[in-house]
Amino acid sequence: MSIPSIIASKVLIERHNLDPRHAEPLALVFERCIVQQVPSERVICDEGGSAAELFILLTGRVGVRKKDYQGVSKDLAEMKAPAVFGHMALVGKSLRTATCYARTDCQIAWLGHKLFDTLMDEPGDQGKAFRWLVISSMLMQHGKGAREIQHLLGHAQRVDIEELEIAKLSATLHGW
Amino acid sequence: MASPTPSPRLFQNLSPAQVERIQALGRRIGFIKGRVVFTEGQPVTEALLLTEGRLAMTVSEGDERCIVGDVWPGELVGERAFFDGAGVHQVTVTAAANSRALFLDRAAIAAIEDSAAMASIQQHMVRTLLRRLQGTDLAVRKAWQEVRAAEAKALAGDLPPAEERVPLAISVRNIFNKILGGAK
Numbered sequence: 001m002s003i004p005s006i007i008a009s010k011v012l013i014e015r016h017n018l019d020p021r022h023a024e025p026l027a028l029v030f031e032r033c034i035v036q037q038v039p040s041e042r043v044i045c046d047e048g049g050s051a052a053e054l055f056i057l058l059t060g061r062v063g064v065r066k067k068d069y070q071g072v073s074k075d076l077a078e079m080k081a082p083a084v085f086g087h088m089a090l091v092g093k094s095l096r097t098a099t100c101y102a103r104t105d106c107q108i109a110w111l112g113h114k115l116f117d118t119l120m121d122e123p124g125d126q127g128k129a130f131r132w133l134v135i136s137s138m139l140m141q142h143g144k145g146a147r148e149i150q151h152l153l154g155h156a157q158r159v160d161i162e163e164l165e166i167a168k169l170s171a172t173l174h175g176w
Numbered sequence: 177m178a179s180p181t182p183s184p185r186l187f188q189n190l191s192p193a194q195v196e197r198i199q200a201l202g203r204r205i206g207f208i209k210g211r212v213v214f215t216e217g218q219p220v221t222e223a224l225l226l227t228e229g230r231l232a233m234t235v236s237e238g239d240e241r242c243i244v245g246d247v248w249p250g251e252l253v254g255e256r257a258f259f260d261g262a263g264v265h266q267v268t269v270t271a272a273a274n275s276r277a278l279f280l281d282r283a284a285i286a287a288i289e290d291s292a293a294m295a296s297i298q299q300h301m302v303r304t305l306l307r308r309l310q311g312t313d314l315a316v317r318k319a320w321q322e323v324r325a326a327e328a329k330a331l332a333g334d335l336p337p338a339e340e341r342v343p344l345a346i347s348v349r350n351i352f353n354k355i356l357g358g359a360k
Contacts, residue, residue: 017259091306120302123295131298132259138305139255143266145312146244150235169316 004058004107005030008082015082016136022129029119029126030056033109038102047099051089053110057081060106066098078103087134088141090116145169189296201287202278207271214254214269222279223257226250229275233267244312246272251304258285 009027013020033056038044044055047066055062057079064077064085076098079085089096090113111119119130148169190198202225207213213224213231226247233245233253244267247253253269257280280288288294 017263019260088306088309091302092310120299121295123292128294128298131295131302135255135298135301135305136259138302138309142245142305142309142312145309145316146233146235146266149242149244149312149316 001027001031002035004035005109008056008058008109011082012084012133016133016140018129018132018136022125022132025125025129026133029111029130030058030109032115032126033111035107035109038106038108040102040104040106042102044100044102044108045086045096047096049096051086051094051096051113053086053112054084054090054116055086055100056109056111057083057085058107058109060108061103062106063101063103064098065101073099081106084133084137087116087137091134091138189299190293194291194293197291198280198288198293199278201284202280204276204278207275207277209271209274211271212268213271213277214265214267216265216268218265220254220256220263220265222281223252223254223285224269225252225278225280227276227278230272231275232270232272234270235267241268244315245308246311250300252301255301255305257282258289 005027008030009023012018013023013026018026035058038060044062045051059081061081062079062083062085063075064079065073065075067073085100086096088094119127120134121127122130204227207229216236226249228249230249231247231253232243233247234241234243236242247269254265256263256265288297
């Protein structure tokens with residue numbers, strides 16, 4: 001197994017509070033992906049585009065941006081390796097809701113939709129570990145979204161609201 | 177009440193023997209409408225499988241509460257109990273109707289984790305979470321559209337001054353309660 005796969009798997013297991021026995025199967029899942037070097041500023045997936053893969057950021061940082069209602073792109077978030085993104089469009093069979101681009105030179109494992117569907121059904125250890133990772137990512141999104149809504153409620157007297165705040169909340173919930 | 181068969185959506189891919197085993201592992205509890213099931217900040221020790229009724233997920237800020245999700249028969253709550261270091265509940269869960277549920281503690285979950293039923297349960301959890309996230313996202317976007325429409329009216333002089341308008345938080349709460357708290 002490659003070193004980035006092993007490291008990414010171990011860190012993700014820890015970050016998502018998954019059972020450590022899932023680390024090796026998860027690293028093996030990453031080994032089934034196509035790993036590519038992505039130069040800084042290169043777009044990884046486009047808002048409105050079709051979703052053909054899930055991404056595992058092995059090294060580097062990825063930025064997330066989305067167009068506002070006037071069509072102006074706004075930066076919403078930054079992800080640091082290791083991270084999983086792009087799963088929501090595959091789970092929901094929907095279009096990409098934001099653009100993701102490399103903020104630094106990155107190493108990314110591309111997990112295609114066919115492998116995604118296989119892993120979602122696969123009864124073995126790799127399928128089980130992968131599904132826990134997807135479930136945990138979605139639980140984290142929901143928890144973070146709930147906290148952001150709570151934060152908005154904490155400003156009960158505001159009538160002026162930045163669209164960016166809503167866009168960030170929506171992006172947290174919807175993923176990309 | 178609706179849903180006479182316990183959790184049909186969760187059990188659709190399981191054999192009758194697997195369904196029976198899961199039901200035997202859990203603890204059945206009924207809730208009357210309005211009863212708090214889990215409280216924000218309470219440690220997650222059990223997952224709940226709703227078999228009848230409906231639950232509402234809310235967050236609080238001071239005295240105010242806002243619905244941020246709902247739970248329907250066949251869906252799980254407290255999925256974090258399936259993970260190590262499950263943490264605390266991030267929302268309060270209340271019975272929005274008279275409800276019945278199957279509680280699964282860590283021992284029950286460990287028994288299920290190693291069973292052939294686990295893949296089906298995980299797939300079901302993904303579908304449930306997708307619906308929950310999409311529902312909340314829809315509510316957020318509708319709230320924002322309502323606020324924007326109100327701002328446009330204000331700019332056109334059709335609304336009272338800012339201090340008399342409905343604040344964002346109230347608007348968000350109203351929209352969320354309308355969308356997520358209403359009938360499916």
